[in-house]
Amino acid sequence: MHLTRHEKAALAGADGPVVQKVMRTVIRQGEALGAERLVDLTGPGHLVIAYAIPGIGPSLEMLEELVAAGLRTTFPFTVDPRPPLDHEDWALDERQIVALEEMYRDQPRYEELLLQLGLRDADAYTCRPSLAEVGNVPHRGDALAWSESAAVVYANSVLGARTNRNGAIFDLLCNLVGKAPLSGLLLDEPRRATWRIDVRAAEPPLPQLLGIAIGRRVLSDVPLVTGLDRFLDPDLDPPTRDYLHELGAAAATAGAVGLFHVEGITPEAVEAGDRILAPDHRASVIDDEALEELSTSFPVLWSRPDARPEKCYLGCPHLSLEQVEWWAASIGTALRERGRDHVAVPTTISVAPQTLARLRDPGSVAGDLEAAGVMLSAGCPMQLFDRDLAAGSAIVTNSTKLRAYTNARFFTDRRIVHILATGEI
Amino acid sequence: MGAERRSFKGRPVVPGSVSGVAAVSRGGFNTYASYSASLHEPSRRAVCADSGNEDLYGIDLAGKVLCIPGTIGSTSGGAVWQRLVAMGNAPAAVLFSGAIDPLAAGGLIVADEWSERRIVVVDGLGDPFLRSVAQGDEVTIAEDGEVVTGRPA
Numbered sequence: 001m002h003l004t005r006h007e008k009a010a011l012a013g014a015d016g017p018v019v020q021k022v023m024r025t026v027i028r029q030g031e032a033l034g035a036e037r038l039v040d041l042t043g044p045g046h047l048v049i050a051y052a053i054p055g056i057g058p059s060l061e062m063l064e065e066l067v068a069a070g071l072r073t074t075f076p077f078t079v080d081p082r083p084p085l086d087h088e089d090w091a092l093d094e095r096q097i098v099a100l101e102e103m104y105r106d107q108p109r110y111e112e113l114l115l116q117l118g119l120r121d122a123d124a125y126t127c128r129p130s131l132a133e134v135g136n137v138p139h140r141g142d143a144l145a146w147s148e149s150a151a152v153v154y155a156n157s158v159l160g161a162r163t164n165r166n167g168a169i170f171d172l173l174c175n176l177v178g179k180a181p182l183s184g185l186l187l188d189e190p191r192r193a194t195w196r197i198d199v200r201a202a203e204p205p206l207p208q209l210l211g212i213a214i215g216r217r218v219l220s221d222v223p224l225v226t227g228l229d230r231f232l233d234p235d236l237d238p239p240t241r242d243y244l245h246e247l248g249a250a251a252a253t254a255g256a257v258g259l260f261h262v263e264g265i266t267p268e269a270v271e272a273g274d275r276i277l278a279p280d281h282r283a284s285v286i287d288d289e290a291l292e293e294l295s296t297s298f299p300v301l302w303s304r305p306d307a308r309p310e311k312c313y314l315g316c317p318h319l320s321l322e323q324v325e326w327w328a329a330s331i332g333t334a335l336r337e338r339g340r341d342h343v344a345v346p347t348t349i350s351v352a353p354q355t356l357a358r359l360r361d362p363g364s365v366a367g368d369l370e371a372a373g374v375m376l377s378a379g380c381p382m383q384l385f386d387r388d389l390a391a392g393s394a395i396v397t398n399s400t401k402l403r404a405y406t407n408a409r410f411f412t413d414r415r416i417v418h419i420l421a422t423g424e425i
Numbered sequence: 426m427g428a429e430r431r432s433f434k435g436r437p438v439v440p441g442s443v444s445g446v447a448a449v450s451r452g453g454f455n456t457y458a459s460y461s462a463s464l465h466e467p468s469r470r471a472v473c474a475d476s477g478n479e480d481l482y483g484i485d486l487a488g489k490v491l492c493i494p495g496t497i498g499s500t501s502g503g504a505v506w507q508r509l510v511a512m513g514n515a516p517a518a519v520l521f522s523g524a525i526d527p528l529a530a531g532g533l534i535v536a537d538e539w540s541e542r543r544i545v546v547v548d549g550l551g552d553p554f555l556r557s558v559a560q561g562d563e564v565t566i567a568e569d570g571e572v573v574t575g576r577p578a
Contacts, residue, residue, distance in 0.1 A: 167503015170531030
């Protein structure tokens with residue numbers, strides 16, 4: 001690899017042993033990926049390392065070592081959501097509360113260390129960093145070192161920024177030295193589509209399912225998706241952005257999709273037209289029938305498969321303001337139709353802290369939701385399943401991502417509304 | 426189990442010589458989903474918890490030689506390898522039929538740089554490697570990236 005004088009000096013230990021180790025890690029990654037050189041990052045990071053549980057984030061000892069060496073990111077960064085320690089918003093039992101408190105006993109110290117390493121502020125915790133109210137919105141062409149698979153695929157595909165799918169810890173190390181290996185999705189050619197996926201659907205397919213189908217088909221390749229332009233807004237209005245966010249999150253769950261293009265909609269596809277397709281690309285069709293089959297194919301992992309739904313988690317990844325408004329209106333209508341004033345299943349909706357603040361503005365929908373028994377949280381539901389904490393619970397979700405990592409059962413948005421209004425599947 | 430011994434040549438990403446029993450995933454290996462149940466307590470086992478992986482679900486991956494096309498899924502998967510090494514239930518080696526993906530490379534190199542023990546990593550072994558290696562095969566890996574699979578006749 002070609003290294004600058006400064007990079008060579010850091011690698012030789014000129015900036016101390018910890019910087020040397022960080023630089024060596026980043027350079028070894030570059031060699032593994034065949035990078036010719038490192039590139040300077042041009043914008044803030046978004047990192048996945050929000051939890052004080054080693055294995056999901058770095059160990060406390062590693063963070064202490066980095067802080068003690070005086071390392072700090074070039075730009076203030078955002079990270080994934082906090083664990084669900086706001087117990088009252090998740091209808092947890094005593095056993096779950098005790099176990100969570102024990103698991104996350106180091107969380108306050110961990111968060112202090114993140115602030116010292118360059119975390120933007122004490123509320124910079126969400127998996128939707130690019131929402132306007134959160135404000136970590138990359139520019140087209142930015143060179144970034146992001147993680148959080150859903151945030152990465154959105155930044156690349158919808159915003160036209162450039163980042164690889166970095167793993168937890170490595171994401172932090174890149175941002176601490178302000179550099180990433182110039183490889184993969186940071187380059188032009190690997191951003192061209194190696195698959196053409198033609199979607200044949202009478203109505204807009206559910207992005208949670210279409211994303212899974214695409215991820216399974218293309219794995220780590222870059223698809224151009226056609227047939228969606230008649231359903232979506234080329235000016236990327238909020239519903240289009242939400243649609244593409246859900247699509248990407250699902251595709252990155254079922255595969256390793258870091259970038260997708262949508263014909264006539266996403267910026268690089270609009271600009272390049274047919275030239276976005278690599279000459280030797282493969283082609284495939286996804287139709288309504290395949291998506292219908294997929295929606296009923298997920299195994300039921302509840303300990304009692306015939307159980308009545310006990311809880312519902314919405315917002316993996318975090319929902320936007322507009323998505324929460326859709327849920328508030330849909331749940332409200334369904335309850336009124338059945339003469340109910342409360343949801344039949346305890347429900348938590350997860351959103352970014354900044355979205356939560358907006359939802360609590362006078363006249364916003366938080367009041368309606370809470371009056372109907374729906375709780376709001378800025379936490380992450382995924383951690384409730386660690387150590388089998390929720391293994392015995394019959395939890396329903398509209399998220400194919402949450403389903404993939406837990407025993408929660410997936411239903412479509414419409415079906416979830418029905419379940420919340422009736423308590424019945 | 427493959428009866429014949431077969432030899433493949435890959436690129437050593439984290440070089441080392443080690444041997445072990447093959448745990449083979451024909452589809453992408455979802456690191457976080459596979460190990461999500463194994464991260465909390467030090468253990469000598471690491472039972473694959475990814476219900477979407479029909480090859481490996483329920484199989485103990487500790488000390489095995491993982492044979493995979495590449496990794497998929499959550500970027501939390503990056504931190505998993507370092508944790509497994511610290512707890513003593515890491516695989517002995519991870520072998521990729523394709524070129525290593527950035528998520529796996531970052532995680533495995535971080536684990537190597539920041540831990541005492543190493544997970545040997547070889548990539549680019551080719552599709553025939555993944556087609557021929559069988560669950561439970563003995564796999565021997567050499568420092569130069571040569572991988573021998575199967576059992577002596």
